[in-house]
Amino acid sequence: MEKKTELNRILATDCGSTTTKAILIEKKGDEYRLVVRGEAPTTVEAPFEDVTRGALNSVKEVEELTGREILDGEKIIYPSKGNRGVDIYVSTSSAGGGLQMMVAGVVKEMTAESAARAALGAGAIVMDVIATNDRRRPHKRIELIRDLRPDMILLSGGIDGGTVSHVVELSETIEAADPRPRFGTGYELPVIFAGNVDAREAVKEALEEKTALSIVDNLRPVLERENLRPARDAIHELFMEHVMAHAPGYKKLMEWTDVPIMPTPGAVGAIIQTIAERQNINVMGVDIGGATTDIFSVFDGIFNRTVSANLGMSYSVSNVLSEAGMENVLRWIPFSMIRDDLGNRVRNKMIRPTTVPMSLKELKMEQALAREALRLALKQHKEMAVGLKGVQQERTISDAFEQVSTGATLVNMMKLNLIVGSGGALSHAPRRAQAAFMLIDSFQPEGVTGLAVDSIFMMPHLGVLSTVHKKAATEVFDKDCLIRLGTCIAPTGKAPEGRKALEIEMGSEVIKINAGDMVLVPLADGEKVAAVIKPSKYFDMGEGKGKEVEASITGGVVGVIVDCRGRPLELPEDEEKRRENLNRWNKALSIYPEAKEE
Amino acid sequence: MAHAYTPGLKVTTNINLRKERRLPLKGDVIVKIGDRVKGEDIVARTELPGDVETVNLAGKLGVLPDELEQFMKKKEGDPIEKGETIAETSGLFGLFKTEIKSPIKGQVETISNITGQLILRGTPTPVEIDAYMDGRVVDIIENEGVVVESKVTFVQGIFGIGGETRGIVQPIVDSRKEIVVPEMIDESLRDKVLIGGSNVTKEAILKAVNVGAVGLVVGGIDDAVLKDFLGYEIGVAITGNENKGITLIVTEGFGKMDMSPAAFRLLTQHKGDRASINGATQIRAGVLRPEVVVPLSESSTLHKVKDYSKGLGVGETVRIIREPYFGIIGKVIGLPPELKIVESESKVRILKVKTEEGRELTIPRANVEIIEE
Numbered sequence A: 001m002e003k004k005t006e007l008n009r010i011l012a013t014d015c016g017s018t019t020t021k022a023i024l025i026e027k028k029g030d031e032y033r034l035v036v037r038g039e040a041p042t043t044v045e046a047p048f049e050d051v052t053r054g055a056l057n058s059v060k061e062v063e064e065l066t067g068r069e070i071l072d073g074e075k076i077i078y079p080s081k082g083n084r085g086v087d088i089y090v091s092t093s094s095a096g097g098g099l100q101m102m103v104a105g106v107v108k109e110m111t112a113e114s115a116a117r118a119a120l121g122a123g124a125i126v127m128d129v130i131a132t133n134d135r136r137r138p139h140k141r142i143e144l145i146r147d148l149r150p151d152m153i154l155l156s157g158g159i160d161g162g163t164v165s166h167v168v169e170l171s172e173t174i175e176a177a178d179p180r181p182r183f184g185t186g187y188e189l190p191v192i193f194a195g196n197v198d199a200r201e202a203v204k205e206a207l208e209e210k211t212a213l214s215i216v217d218n219l220r221p222v223l224e225r226e227n228l229r230p231a232r233d234a235i236h237e238l239f240m241e242h243v244m245a246h247a248p249g250y251k252k253l254m255e256w257t258d259v260p261i262m263p264t265p266g267a268v269g270a271i272i273q274t275i276a277e278r279q280n281i282n283v284m285g286v287d288i289g290g291a292t293t294d295i296f297s298v299f300d301g302i303f304n305r306t307v308s309a310n311l312g313m314s315y316s317v318s319n320v321l322s323e324a325g326m327e328n329v330l331r332w333i334p335f336s337m338i339r340d341d342l343g344n345r346v347r348n349k350m351i352r353p354t355t356v357p358m359s360l361k362e363l364k365m366e367q368a369l370a371r372e373a374l375r376l377a378l379k380q381h382k383e384m385a386v387g388l389k390g391v392q393q394e395r396t397i398s399d400a401f402e403q404v405s406t407g408a409t410l411v412n413m414m415k416l417n418l419i420v421g422s423g424g425a426l427s428h429a430p431r432r433a434q435a436a437f438m439l440i441d442s443f444q445p446e447g448v449t450g451l452a453v454d455s456i457f458m459m460p461h462l463g464v465l466s467t468v469h470k471k472a473a474t475e476v477f478d479k480d481c482l483i484r485l486g487t488c489i490a491p492t493g494k495a496p497e498g499r500k501a502l503e504i505e506m507g508s509e510v511i512k513i514n515a516g517d518m519v520l521v522p523l524a525d526g527e528k529v530a531a532v533i534k535p536s537k538y539f540d541m542g543e544g545k546g547k548e549v550e551a552s553i554t555g556g557v558v559g560v561i562v563d564c565r566g567r568p569l570e571l572p573e574d575e576e577k578r579r580e581n582l583n584r585w586n587k588a589l590s591i592y593p594e595a596k597e598e
Numbered sequence B: 001m002a003h004a005y006t007p008g009l010k011v012t013t014n015i016n017l018r019k020e021r022r023l024p025l026k027g028d029v030i031v032k033i034g035d036r037v038k039g040e041d042i043v044a045r046t047e048l049p050g051d052v053e054t055v056n057l058a059g060k061l062g063v064l065p066d067e068l069e070q071f072m073k074k075k076e077g078d079p080i081e082k083g084e085t086i087a088e089t090s091g092l093f094g095l096f097k098t099e100i101k102s103p104i105k106g107q108v109e110t111i112s113n114i115t116g117q118l119i120l121r122g123t124p125t126p127v128e129i130d131a132y133m134d135g136r137v138v139d140i141i142e143n144e145g146v147v148v149e150s151k152v153t154f155v156q157g158i159f160g161i162g163g164e165t166r167g168i169v170q171p172i173v174d175s176r177k178e179i180v181v182p183e184m185i186d187e188s189l190r191d192k193v194l195i196g197g198s199n200v201t202k203e204a205i206l207k208a209v210n211v212g213a214v215g216l217v218v219g220g221i222d223d224a225v226l227k228d229f230l231g232y233e234i235g236v237a238i239t240g241n242e243n244k245g246i247t248l249i250v251t252e253g254f255g256k257m258d259m260s261p262a263a264f265r266l267l268t269q270h271k272g273d274r275a276s277i278n279g280a281t282q283i284r285a286g287v288l289r290p291e292v293v294v295p296l297s298e299s300s301t302l303h304k305v306k307d308y309s310k311g312l313g314v315g316e317t318v319r320i321i322r323e324p325y326f327g328i329i330g331k332v333i334g335l336p337p338e339l340k341i342v343e344s345e346s347k348v349r350i351l352k353v354k355t356e357e358g359r360e361l362t363i364p365r366a367n368v369e370i371i372e373e
Helices: A051-066 A111-121 A138-148 A165-177 A197-207 A229-243 A250-256 A264-279 A317-324 A326-330 A339-351 A360-384 A432-443 A459-465 A470-481 A575-588 B057-061 B065-071 B202-211 B223-230 B261-269
Strands: A009-015 A019-028 A031-041 A088-093 A100-105 A125-131 A152-155 A190-193 A212-215 A283-288 A293-299 A302-308 A418-422 A447-454 A482-490 A500-506 A509-514 A518-521 A528-535 A549-554 A559-563 B011-022 B042-048 B052-056 B085-088 B099-101 B106-111 B117-122 B125-130 B135-141 B145-156 B159-161 B165-171 B192-195 B215-221 B247-254 B274-278 B291-295 B317-320 B329-334 B339-341 B347-355 B360-364 B368-370
Touching: A009 A051, A009 A459, A019 A051, A019 A459, A019 A470, A031 A051, A031 A470, A051 A250, A088 A250, A088 A264, A088 A459, A100 A111, A100 A138, A100 A165, A111 A125, A111 A152, A111 A229, A125 A138, A138 A165, A152 A165, A152 A229, A165 A197, A190 A197, A190 A229, A197 A212, A212 A229, A229 A264, A229 A302, A264 A283, A264 A293, A264 A302, A264 A418, A264 A459, A264 A470, A283 A360, A283 A432, A283 A459, A293 A360, A302 A360, A317 A326, A317 A339, A317 A360, A326 A339, A326 A360, A339 A360, A339 B223, A339 B247, A360 A432, A418 A432, A418 A459, A432 A447, A432 A482, A432 A559, A447 A549, A459 A470, A470 A482, A482 A549, A500 A559, A509 A518, A518 A575, B011 B042, B011 B125, B011 B135, B011 B261, B042 B145, B052 B057, B057 B065, B057 B085, B057 B099, B057 B117, B065 B085, B085 B117, B145 B261, B165 B261, B192 B261, B202 B223, B215 B223, B215 B261, B215 B274, B247 B274, B317 B347
Parallel strands: A009 A088, A100 A125, A100 A152, A152 A190, A190 A212, A283 A418, A418 A447, A482 A559, B165 B192, B192 B215, B215 B247
Antiparallel strands: A009 A019, A019 A031, A283 A293, A293 A302, A447 A482, A500 A509, A500 A528, A518 A559, A528 A549, B011 B145, B042 B125, B052 B117, B085 B099, B106 B117, B135 B145, B145 B291, B159 B247, B165 B274, B274 B291, B317 B329, B317 B368, B329 B347, B339 B347, B347 B360
16 A cells, blocks of 8 residues: 655554553654553454454544544544544554463483473473373374464474484374464464484475474484574574464454564564664663563673563463462562462463452552562573573483573673663553562662663554654654653672661762662652762672762652662561561652552 | 453353364264264264384295295285284194294284385274264364354353363252362262352362262362362463363352352253363463353254443443452443542553442453353
8 A cells, every 4th residue: 555655643553462552643743742542452362353353442542532533444544634544554463472382302301301491491381292202192192282272383303313203203293283373274383393404304394384394403413412592592583473473363453554563572672772772871671561571681782682471460470470489479579468369369360361450459469470570581581692602502311401501691780771661560550660669679780770661561662663664763762652760779799787888979968878778869850960879898889899989870750769688689588577678668669559558 | 432342251051052073183074964963972083003013024934035925824904813823834744834923913014025024003093083062063074073063051161171071960059159068079970060169179179080070160269279189380371181080160260259140050050961061271362261061952042142242331240350359240330431540559441330239349441351141
């Protein structure tokens, strides 16, 4: 369709696993500004099972809130004229949700186990492991593949130069299963082959026509060496580029948009890279969604992105609890909660993922879970954001099964200048200070770090828009999207509570903070102040223990948060003391409404 | 007014339900369109070829491969029993003869006069697929299976474990609020689908398994009980392949949850009827929910299914699905368009509900589900 090159009105949607968000941008005078945002539940479940329904509903909300007429039935009106129509429609999608895989290998204890490890390393849930020696009859394996409807299959097997026939047999099993992904027709199931090089041709023959086959290096080229990285990276890329964005009705949505639908992490990654380039700083971005949590980092110009496919606040919330463990979630909850109660509440959110916390208690519980989802996603990001690619892990047969990634992580929290948070849990936290606190607890920034959030969760929209209209995307991002929360000052080190930790000279003010304390210093958005930070002998601000540093501190809607709880952050083991501390910190930062504090 | 749509579970009767039944391998469909079938009837079958066993026949007999034929007692394609003679040499005056016996039951597949190898094929394994529910065959998927259609009572659960099974519906509680305890379960419940109330103890589940009940439907289950019973924690809700001796279906959620009146009424009305149930659940895009299906007679009149795709309206019956009012059922009395601040300070779109007891509550729209009847 021929579109106007001059864009006056832009419509963008992001179809998340749980919520679909629409924004409307208009040119006002010489600049582009956000007009309004609408949202609606994503409709991947019955009775619709069609992602476009949620998109239409979110656009309808935009119509109602603005009085503009955008839809003619189920069609978008082009071009904009007066109060009617838009000039371009773009969309991102992560509606497909998490990643559930099946892996296959020749020997259950060898290649199949390596394959499972590669899948887990890429953040997938391994639904089942198929192996030539798994004692299942071939038809049982076929039934299993059909019943489980995996999002992807990783096929391995045979060391290089080893068995071909067993690998071929496995690929024939997959072929016979005629795997139908959960999103129905028009979508080919990704299968990755990371096995014996000699079997590649035969595997191609069996699977090329029926699946979207990718071939990567053998993940176990010789018995005593494992090379998981190529398979892990392939899983990660395929998930991000294909599986995640797809959902029932995806094809229809594709026909509606003027540029190809971008996977949400691709769009957010583009924005984070732009921030790092424009300001020439080290940035980390995080987008915590319903099914996945995506982390982006730019350190010394090197960009990395990871998608933790099963860490999220709705569809994946139960997995957050399972992976983090009950104790790790409970430690962030500032009131007494019995384990069974937490278990039931989390599983209920899992089975009814679109609900929102109505009571304060439920909000605190969700924010505790968000901290753990963010912490675990960061852990995965650190493991994957390493300098050298393709480093192989030597592995002896007796050497057991913990794969330690090689190469040092590029993530250096002391060198980090800015953390940008996005996604429902951060963008829609009722108080901005809650978002700041969640980012601090989970990322544990060190030294002086700026904090920001996506105002209403529109970085995905602006990311895809930037591919067609950089000016509009940049203007809206600067003026309407990025909310500066302020700055976090946090020394590394440890000292008993009450000992002197930091002395900060900020303008004419001198602030003294003790170990174990958190302090909020008001500094308005847009203000900048030079500070001299003197750590005590127990603490380090980046120059060594007790060494003073000078820094420019930026204000924000929350202010300057001084965190002297030490790094790595450890919460008291004694429950009462832990709750007391949490409530003290919450109060210092005015995190929750005072009267409702338990 | 902005659109408010909340997915709900189907709890309904007299609707047409279609089920696709496919073999895992290509095979023969043994019914035809229009046939009436019972749930347990086989609708398609195939055979999985048996394992291959090779015997170095020429070597064992001490003859050349091209001489094999004269010593064979069986030819290609012949069935064979384990221990039965396949080939023998005549020996010298009937003495010193060499006899080769079959190591497996099956069939002689090939005899190679080039390599001297004999290939035996074990007995094939039959692979079959049943109709799952009583009904009529309405479509054939060539060489793969069929589509069965039936008028049914259809109760969807929210979460389940265990796969397809069938049994007679047997309520074991008097009220939808009752907790299922071991004392309610005895040997008479073998092969039955038990209908419980608000919760179930682990001991009761184990007893149900022990007496041979095939299914258990309850309103709620505690997370800790499920974890204990399964032996692991549920991370992502993808179930159906558990092999725990029973199919468990939860209609409302985790914790103590009274079964919804509609589900309890429908299920107890079917006491003594045969039900097909499946606990398989997948909560993700392309969702699957567990189900209880009770086929009805063909003459029952079809219920007019209400179109819920228009979304939530005033007068609709909804269930609250999040604390602090979890499980309460009421009628929508208002859908104000403006955003409201709730206790958590979240600004959300809300609705007003009048509960069965006459209380008026203000709830985020996202926290209710339509009860589809």
